[in-house]
Amino acid sequence: MARKHNFYAGPAVLPVSVIKKAQESLFEYGDSGIGVAEMSHRSKQFDGIVDGALASIKRLYNVSDDYGIVFVQGGASMVMAINALNFVTEGGKAQFVDTGTWARRAISEVARSKAEAEVIWSGKDVAYGELPELSDLTFDPKADFVHMTSNNTIAGTQFRDFPKTEAPLFVDMSSDFFSHPINMNQFGMIYGGIQKNLGPAGSALVIVRKDLLDRIPAGLSEMLDMSVYVKKGSMYNTPAAFTIYMTSLVLDWLENDIGGLENMDKINKEKAGILYDCFDQSGGFYRPTVKNPAHRSLMNVTFRLADEALESTLITDATAAGFIGLKGHRSVGGLRASIYNSCPTESVREFVKYLNDFAAKNG
Ligand SMILES: Cc1ncc(COP(=O)(O)O)c(C=O)c1O
Incomplete structure (x- = not known):
């Protein structure tokens, strides 16, 4: 499997x-x-x-x-x-x-x-x-x-x-x-x-x-x-x-x-950084819902697409490509990637590659 x-x-x-x-x-x-x-x-x-x-x-x-x-x-x-x-x-x-x-x-x-x-x-x-x-x-x-x-x-x-x-x-x-x-x-x-x-x-x-x-x-x-x-x-x-x-x-x-919480924190910062950087470099295609970087969660990365009509297409297409659980909470919509401790850095890297491809095709 x-x-x-x-x-x-x-x-x-x-x-x-x-x-x-x-x-x-x-x-x-x-x-x-x-x-x-x-x-x-x-x-x-x-x-x-x-x-x-x-x-x-x-x-x-x-x-x-x-x-x-x-x-x-x-x-x-x-x-x-x-x-x-x-x-x-x-x-x-x-x-x-x-x-x-x-x-x-x-x-x-x-x-x-x-x-x-x-x-x-x-x-x-x-x-x-x-x-x-x-x-x-x-x-x-x-x-x-x-x-x-x-x-x-x-x-x-x-x-x-x-x-x-x-x-x-x-x-x-x-x-x-x-x-x-x-x-x-x-x-x-x-x-x-x-x-x-x-x-x-x-x-x-x-x-x-x-x-x-x-x-x-x-x-x-x-x-x-x-x-x-x-x-x-x-x-x-x-x-x-x-x-x-x-x-x-x-x-x-x-x-x-992992080697304890200081190491865990470093890994979590790295993972979240990879995603937020992808949004920053997307020319506005991806928009973090939390504007102030100091307030952003390292665990639940919430974002929208500039063209909100494309969000459901992304979720369906990403799911088919093996990236699951991305739908924002039903009360707010949009997208959310939850990247808790156990989420491998590799999953985040692969997801960012996917997001970059999606933006290139649909931007
Ligand atoms: C921050 C926070 N508090 C409380 C809850 C509710 O937790 P439980 O379902 O364990 O009652 C959740 C559930 O997602 C949560 O995210």
Whole structure:
């Protein structure tokens, strides 16, 4: 089978070496005589898998013992719902930077809670194609939490720096998790769906400062109480065991094949650079939707054609040529190439050759 060049926004491409290893383990994990998806989540082998994943996460993000690391089924959307139940106070407020669809989902969860969802900046009037200057934002030290989305999967913008806030800073990192080094100590919580940069769908990963768990009101359902996830080591009920296993393989790949997050960041910058350069050199044929290079995502490269009527032709023709997942999100249209960690540089190079040919034929 010839593997296609996969630019889907998530679930997304995974490293070939990881898929091959998972393929073997599906039949037999080590010499256990059973496959990894057939093992008890209370077994020694599965404990080893989870411990290995947590150790990788700690090393990659330099996570101190002040933080708990857990897997939460239901994805990033479930974490948003849990946050609105766990971390806001009656009559209090959470502050949000509204950078698009996913930020708005987090806002809507708090908006239906006992607290106020205060939007301190919104990119709505500029179709979410720009980001604010962090120094222009005013944060309330008394807020229950401040919420940001690091990478806006649909709009194609990305924050690489974060503000210092007195209130705990919660960041949804679904679409740029583990794509570059961060200073973990500046966050109250980071979280994200696993299905873009870390593995297959089925779970979110949450890293949360343990002292914040004391704020959780009593009486919540255990499944909606973040302290239960931390206390029970993600095992209050059956976790998404196979997803966690594959995540452990992706984390190993990040550490051992890529050589850590600084290297990953270099590779990601190179890949995105190849695509944005192609647009710059296309004489306006291709137009990045995010004008300011400092705001552009290294993960989700969104663009349009000067002649928008040609976009569907490009998508159909590119798909036939083996470049898949290029359609922009249904809410915005246009095109989007998602070039997460596991997307090979070679896929991006081949795609740029294709784009140059398409422009030469249709320009
Ligand atoms: C930035 C961001 N946050 C949240 C979500 C929702 O994630 P989930 O489907 O895991 O709930 C997505 C999904 O694409 C996303 O891109």
